[in-house]
Amino acid sequence: MKVIFAGTPDFAAAALKAVAAAGFDIPLVLTQPDRPKGRGMQLQPSPVKQAALSLGLQVEQPEKLRNNADALQMLKDVQADVMVVAAYGLILPQEVLDTPRHGCLNIHASLLPRWRGAAPIQRAIEAGDAETGVCIMQMDAGLDTGNVVSEHRYAVKPDDTAAQVHDMLMELGAAAIVADLQRLKQEGRLKSTPQPEDGVTYAQKLSKDEARIDWREPADVIERKIRAFNPVPTAWAEWDGKPLKIWRAETVNRGGKAGEVLYCGSDGLIVACGENALKITELQPAGSKRMDIAAFAAGRTVETGTVL
Known part of the structure; x- marks a missing residue:
């Protein structure tokens, strides 16, 4: 069975490696063009290109791929049985979706129809979802609206960050797509179920502006945002006129004026919120590396009553 693979980041590279390890014929891999990255802004290949x-x-x-006759002909020449798509980053027009004999299968990191769109892992954590997961979906022209082939659940832990959930779903998705491809090869078709009309939510793309902490919000809301935006774009507040990234925190039952520092010591920096307070345990001042609160408190004085 011939499998075209289309993807770009680490999440997709893990699936590509798994599909290859399972012995499937992969005559073509699609990924986004090399992008400038790092301090020198040198062109860097995507993780999928490196893996391929x-x-x-x-x-x-x-x-x-849209209005690209050369790319369409290239896909047709492969005569693929199926295309696997994972975080590719390009829109697939209908003529591309129709090219493989069994269409295109997408590895999506949510329990559809909840969290269609660009940032499903982060939005699930931010919303306080008790579980998320991976769906293998038969792609159509809509935004993550296709029939679901298989669903694989993951219970979100109270301290899970987006990075941790990403890694768990990456492995879950890699195993899931291999299982579905094997079933397609054995049975010649895949059963799928239309997504329900109820429960649709959209995971909007993340922005740096929304990662700025609003201390007027309840502590539990802010704590979820800190985990959801770890590692990107990273929740932050302003301290001493510069951004202070917040990497880890927990809620505590304390009260005070929103944004007011209630305590700073080697065991935590406690800041009052709109409801309860946040105990920050890992942060990153501007121009410094990530550090635990003990290292931060040892070299700085943060007066009680200071407002962030």
Whole structure:
């Protein structure tokens, strides 16, 4: 069975490696063009390109697929049975979706129809969802609206960050797509279920502005945002006129004026919120590395009553 693979970040690279390890024929890998990255802004290949080259696979990097006759012909020439798509980052027009014999399967990091869109992991944590997961979806022209082939659940732990959930769902998704491809190969088709009309939510793209902490919000809301935006874009507040990134915190039953520092010591920096307070245990001042609160408190004086 011929499988075209399309994806870009680490989440997709894990799936590509799993599909290859399972013995499927992958005649073509699609990924986004190399992008400038790092201090020197040198062009860097995507994780999927790196994985594909290490596996000896053909890689193509079209700027777009819509209205791209050359890319469409390239896909048709492969005569693929199915295309696997994972966090590719390009829109697939209907003519591309129709090219493989069994269409295109997408690995989506949520329990559809909840959290369609760009940032499903982060939005699930931010909303306080008790569980999330991975869906293998038969793609159509809509935004994550296709029929669900299989669903795989993950219970979100109280201290899970977006990075931790990402890694768990990455492995879950890799195993799930291999299982569904094996079933497709054995049975010649995949059963799928239309998504329900109720319960649709959209996971909007993250922004740095929304990552700024509003101390007027309840402490539990802020704590979820800190975990949801870890590592990107990272929750932050202003301290001494500069951004202070907040990496880890927990809620505590304390009261005070929103944004007021109630305590700062080696065991935590406690800041009052709209309801209860937040005990910060890991942070990053501007121009410094991430550090635990003991290291922060040892080199700085934060007066009680200071307002962040």
